[in-house]
Amino acid sequence: MTKLILFFSLLANILLLIFLKKKKIKNFFYRKNINTVSIESINPIFKHKIINSETKFPSDSHVSKMILVHDKDYNVKGLISDYETWILSLMSKISLNIFEFGTCSGKTTYIMALNSPPQSKIKTITLNEDQTSKLVMNKGESKVAFKNIKNESSYNQFIFSNTDCENKIEISYENSMDLNIENLKNKYDLIFIDGGHTYSVIKNDSEKALQMVRKNGYIFWHDYIPGKTSTKDVCKYLNYLSKNINIFHIKDTNMCFYKKE
Ligand SMILES: C[S@@+](CC[C@H](N)C(=O)[O-])C[C@H]1O[C@@H](n2cnc3c(N)ncnc32)[C@H](O)[C@@H]1O
Numbered sequence: 001m002t003k004l005i006l007f008f009s010l011l012a013n014i015l016l017l018i019f020l021k022k023k024k025i026k027n028f029f030y031r032k033n034i035n036t037v038s039i040e041s042i043n044p045i046f047k048h049k050i051i052n053s054e055t056k057f058p059s060d061s062h063v064s065k066m067i068l069v070h071d072k073d074y075n076v077k078g079l080i081s082d083y084e085t086w087i088l089s090l091m092s093k094i095s096l097n098i099f100e101f102g103t104c105s106g107k108t109t110y111i112m113a114l115n116s117p118p119q120s121k122i123k124t125i126t127l128n129e130d131q132t133s134k135l136v137m138n139k140g141e142s143k144v145a146f147k148n149i150k151n152e153s154s155y156n157q158f159i160f161s162n163t164d165c166e167n168k169i170e171i172s173y174e175n176s177m178d179l180n181i182e183n184l185k186n187k188y189d190l191i192f193i194d195g196g197h198t199y200s201v202i203k204n205d206s207e208k209a210l211q212m213v214r215k216n217g218y219i220f221w222h223d224y225i226p227g228k229t230s231t232k233d234v235c236k237y238l239n240y241l242s243k244n245i246n247i248f249h250i251k252d253t254n255m256c257f258y259k260k261e
Contacts, residue, residue: 046062096119245258
């Protein structure tokens with residue numbers, strides 16, 4: 001009897017430990033295949049001011065225009081973190097032609113428009129509710145990612161609508177699978193891939209982006225989160241792609257980037 005009680009209390013403790021350390025255990029099994037680098041490896045614009053051996057300060061180029069969508073009551077979907085937004089805001093400062101796969105509320109589009117040079121142009125594509133009703137899920141793809149596409153394609157007004165920088169932005173309700181890139185090749189300084197997170201869409205968007213980015217231009221991907229169900233197809237594809245091209249994961253973010261040399 002005592003042995004039985006001991007056995008069950010041990011089992012209960014193990015189960016409790018697994019439950020409490022769920023994230024750490026998951027991360028152990030889903031280790032990142034892609035090397036992690038600091039923001040300073042992306043571009044010189046991220047260089048800090050070195051104050052002494054222990055202290056760094058932000059440099060003047062680190063100042064950017066931001067908005068916070070802090071209040072949960074806003075019900076804004078598909079947000080990227082404020083740190084990730086800031087990274088893209090700095091990249092926008094040095095980008096004349098920008099392309100975004102996946103507009104959603106248009107928060108990142110707005111930040112990129114606010115920080116890019118006055119003559120910059122931003123093209124962003126997204127889906128509406130009608131278009132998503134025609135989508136068909138492919139066998140083996142992430143069901144959660146497919147559900148998220150439907151949930152996030154609900155906007156017909158955007159955070160940048162009726163703002164001063166709206167004229168920089170061209171928004172198109174267009175399935176990226178049908179996007180014709182014939183006139184878009186080698187054009188873009190900055191491409192942000194944050195559209196559908198199913199394998200076929202992430203593969204399509206990445207293959208197109210690789211042709212659309214110009215020499216010395218950058219591609220950023222969002223949602224590289226090994227171990228998370230909704231982003232499993234993003235990780236699977238990026239892990240595969242990173243065997244052929246230099247993709248890096250950015251420290252403290254869910255973003256990866258590639259610079260076309
Ligand atoms: C995660 S949200 C984008 C978030 C946005 N980039 C931001 O930073 O706020 C995903 C967006 O991708 C769009 N999307 C999903 N699949 C797409 C497809 N095949 N073609 C075009 N847009 C797509 C959805 O309509 C939605 O607007």
